[in-house]
Amino acid sequence: MxxxxxxxxxxxxxNVFKDDDPFDSSYTEKMAIIELAEDDMKSNDITDxxxxxxxxxxxxxxxxxxxxxxxxxxxxGMPKGPWFSALLSDKTEDFYRHIHARIKKTGDHITTIExxxx
Amino acid sequence: MICxxxxxxxxxxxxxxxxGKITVSNACLKGFKRIDSFNxxxxxxSINNEKKSIDDVINKTIxxxxxxxxxxxxxxxxxxxxxxxxxxxxxEKIGSIIDNFSSVHGGYLIEKFLDGSVKTCALDDVRDNCDxxxxxxCDPMSTxxxxxxxxxxxxxxxxxxxxxxxxxxxxxxxxRKSLTANITKKFIKLRPGSDFELFEAFKDVLSGKLPxxxxxxxxxxxxxxxxxxxxxxxxxxxxxxxxxxRVNDFIDLINxxxxxxxxxxxxxxxxxxxxxxxxxxxxxxxxxKSHSEDNSIFNVLKSDDIENILIVxxxxxxxxxxxxxxxxxxxxxxxxxxxxxxxxxxxxxxxPSSIAGVESGGNVCRMDLKEEKAEKVIDSDFLxxxxxxxxxxxxx
Numbered sequence: 001m002x003x004x005x006x007x008x009x010x011x012x013x014x015n016v017f018k019d020d021d022p023f024d025s026s027y028t029e030k031m032a033i034i035e036l037a038e039d040d041m042k043s044n045d046i047t048d049x050x051x052x053x054x055x056x057x058x059x060x061x062x063x064x065x066x067x068x069x070x071x072x073x074x075x076x077g078m079p080k081g082p083w084f085s086a087l088l089s090d091k092t093e094d095f096y097r098h099i100h101a102r103i104k105k106t107g108d109h110i111t112t113i114e115x116x117x118x
Numbered sequence: 119m120i121c122x123x124x125x126x127x128x129x130x131x132x133x134x135x136x137x138g139k140i141t142v143s144n145a146c147l148k149g150f151k152r153i154d155s156f157n158x159x160x161x162x163x164s165i166n167n168e169k170k171s172i173d174d175v176i177n178k179t180i181x182x183x184x185x186x187x188x189x190x191x192x193x194x195x196x197x198x199x200x201x202x203x204x205x206x207x208x209x210e211k212i213g214s215i216i217d218n219f220s221s222v223h224g225g226y227l228i229e230k231f232l233d234g235s236v237k238t239c240a241l242d243d244v245r246d247n248c249d250x251x252x253x254x255x256c257d258p259m260s261t262x263x264x265x266x267x268x269x270x271x272x273x274x275x276x277x278x279x280x281x282x283x284x285x286x287x288x289x290x291x292x293x294r295k296s297l298t299a300n301i302t303k304k305f306i307k308l309r310p311g312s313d314f315e316l317f318e319a320f321k322d323v324l325s326g327k328l329p330x331x332x333x334x335x336x337x338x339x340x341x342x343x344x345x346x347x348x349x350x351x352x353x354x355x356x357x358x359x360x361x362x363x364r365v366n367d368f369i370d371l372i373n374x375x376x377x378x379x380x381x382x383x384x385x386x387x388x389x390x391x392x393x394x395x396x397x398x399x400x401x402x403x404x405x406x407k408s409h410s411e412d413n414s415i416f417n418v419l420k421s422d423d424i425e426n427i428l429i430v431x432x433x434x435x436x437x438x439x440x441x442x443x444x445x446x447x448x449x450x451x452x453x454x455x456x457x458x459x460x461x462x463x464x465x466x467x468x469x470p471s472s473i474a475g476v477e478s479g480g481n482v483c484r485m486d487l488k489e490e491k492a493e494k495v496i497d498s499d500f501l502x503x504x505x506x507x508x509x510x511x512x513x514x
Contacts, residue, residue: 007310009294014260017148018196018433019155019457059440070295075310077294081436082460088439092416095439096359098310116440117447117464 005100006040006076008054008087013079022082022113031081032063032110034103037071046105053108054078056101059086061111065103076103082113120492122196122475123149124262125384125485126241126269133495140496146263153476156496159457161470175469176506179428180513182450182467186425189214190418193432195385197503198480198492202388204507205430206395206404211511213405216392219432220385221400221414223356226365227381228389229399236369239351239378241269241486246276250287250347255313255357256382257296262485265382266298270351287343291316292357304340306332313361317371320344324375350377380486387483419445426450430503431471435461454503471503478502 016030034054036046046052052065061083068077078084087099119131123146132143133153142150163175170178183189191209194202195218209216220228230236244251251270258265266272271282278285290299291306291313299305308316312331319329323341328334344350352372361368372379389399396402401413411417415434418424419442426449435443436459446464453465456473472478477498482490501509 009310011294011296012257012260014148014263014297017151017155018459019152019159021159021458022436022460022463023458024159072307075293082440085436085438085443086440090420090439090441092411095416096362098360113460113463117444117460 005102006074008034008076008078008084008099008101010080010084010099011077013081016079016081028110028112031079032061032083033066033079034063035066035068035071035077036103037073037075038067039073040071040076040103041065041067044103044105046103051106051108051110053104053106054087054101055104056087056099058089061086061116062106062108063110082116083111086111086116119495120475120482120490121145121149121152122482122492123152125386125483126262126265127482127484127488127490128264128268129490135496148263152473153495155457156473156476156498161453161455161458161462161468163470164468166466172469172501175467176509176513178467179452179469179510182426182452183212183428183510184514186212186450188423188425190413190415190424190427191216191430192415192427192434193218193430194388195219196431196474197388198474198482199387199391199489200480201430201474201502201504201507202391204504204511206391208507208511209404211514215413215418216402216404217400217413217415217418218385218388218392219434219437220383220389222416222434222437223359224381224383224385225389225400226362227354227358227379228383228386229393230365230369231379231381231386232390232393232399236372236379237377239380239486240488241380241484244351244380245269245273247278247349248275248351249278249285250289250343250350252289252291252350252352252377253298253302253382254291254352254354255359256353256355257292257298258353258382259297259301261355262382265353266301270353287347289340289343304336304343306336306340311360313358314364314367317364317367320371321374344375344377347377350375351380352377353380353382355382382485384485386485386487390483390487416442419443424449426452428452428454429461429465430507431455431474433459433461435459435464454506456500469506470500471506472498472500474502480504
């Protein structure tokens with residue numbers, strides 16, 4: 001782990017349902033996000049709703065940044081789902097550890113499910 | 119009507135279908151969405167993304183299973199008990215592995231919940247008696263939206279007539295301020311993965327010592343509430359995954375404080391069925407009834423010798439590391455379920471089924487192991503998953 005890494009906590013998004021169509025744009029809007037503390041957004045020159053590349057040794061995705069109230073510096077949140085899973089280790093011993101990842105502002109589009117799994 | 123939206127199995131829903139116009143009362147949004155999904159995002163029968171008849175996809179599945187040496191069956195945590203039993207019969211016939219979501223998240227807690235390591239409780243008793251509920255690593259307001267309003271916090275209970283205002287205390291323990299943490303009376307924010315340090319801190323507090331970590335005042339205050347509680351319940355979720363190696367310490371703590379455990383998870387019912395039959399909750403080889411972590415979906419999909427996997431009503435692909443989930447495209451993966459999802463998208467064969475508890479009935483198991491009977495409320499041409507599994511087994 002590097003000092004610049006964020007710890008990413010996965011959570012269940014209560015506005016996403018088992019029967020939702022994962023290829024609907026509203027699903028992407030709700031799931032392809034990363035919640036960041038205000039100070040982490042400032043230090044990475046990111047503003048609310050900007051696209052960010054989230055990357056680590058296991059994968060990378062582009063998602064939308066969302067400012068979270070009362071967020072802790074160095075700790076981010078992502079809804080459990082395809083974009084979060086792209087950053088998970090496929091080694092059992094690391095799967096049950098928190099995800100560490102870095103972020104970078106980008107002008108590129110949000111990663112699609114088709115591009116992740118195609 | 120019984121709602122199968124989550125393992126709360128709320129039994130007070132009022133369903134009306136007047137000339138095709140459907141109204142549902144008392145459901146949370148999650149429950150309503152499940153019922154309302156009968157005409158949305160439905161799965162179609164397909165082989166390699168090509169639309170086929172339901173008979174074609176069932177026959178193709180039979181052909182694959184007949185010619186396979188190593189198969190696995192996964193899921194069923196959202197299924198009725200009839201489908202769970204059918205999957206075991208099918209698995210025994212083909213000598214497959216059988217596994218469910220608990221092998222990926224929360225199984226270590228469910229095992230303790232089922233094997234008598236810790237006291238458990240009925241949710242109806244929680245409603246009548248609980249005066250302190252602790253939500254540790256779980257967010258029922260998001261995952262089981264009516265748990266707190268129907269059982270643990272807001273309702274008037276037989277012995278808790280002054281409800282949440284005076285009779286009930288609530289504490290949330292989590293690494294992020296969840297929706298649940300927003301409404302509980304106290305919130306302990308943990309550094310990610312530091313649950314074990316909090317177990318130790320609580321032990322110190324309860325034995326009259328000052329805690330070594332955290333907000334000492336808050337922990338002392340919580341310790342006092344725990345000591346005073348007459349009927350305490352710890353609701354635990356997969357936020358404890360990161361401390362799963364210390365699950366025995368967690369169970370010891372619950373026993374030491376005289377509380378009861380209720381995992382807030384949906385895979386408890388099928389885990390219990392497997393536990394009662396085979397002595398294990400997941401990752402079972404039905405050929406010799408043995409258990410091994412090698413039989414978990416995580417490891418099965420990583421192995422080279424798996425030839426096919428039958429997944430029933432579980433979008434596991436959305437939760438596995440994507441490199442492992444992508445393996446579904448390399449093998450003969452068959453998905454049975456009512457709706458299109460990522461697992462169906464990655465599967466070679468898709469078999470649509472009815473929505474259990476909406477378009478077909480069956481018996482279901484609540485998170486506290488109480489069994490309920492769900493009835494169908496809407497007519498449908500879709501087959502129930504247990505009929506599909508039965509047809510496959512009969513055809514082998």
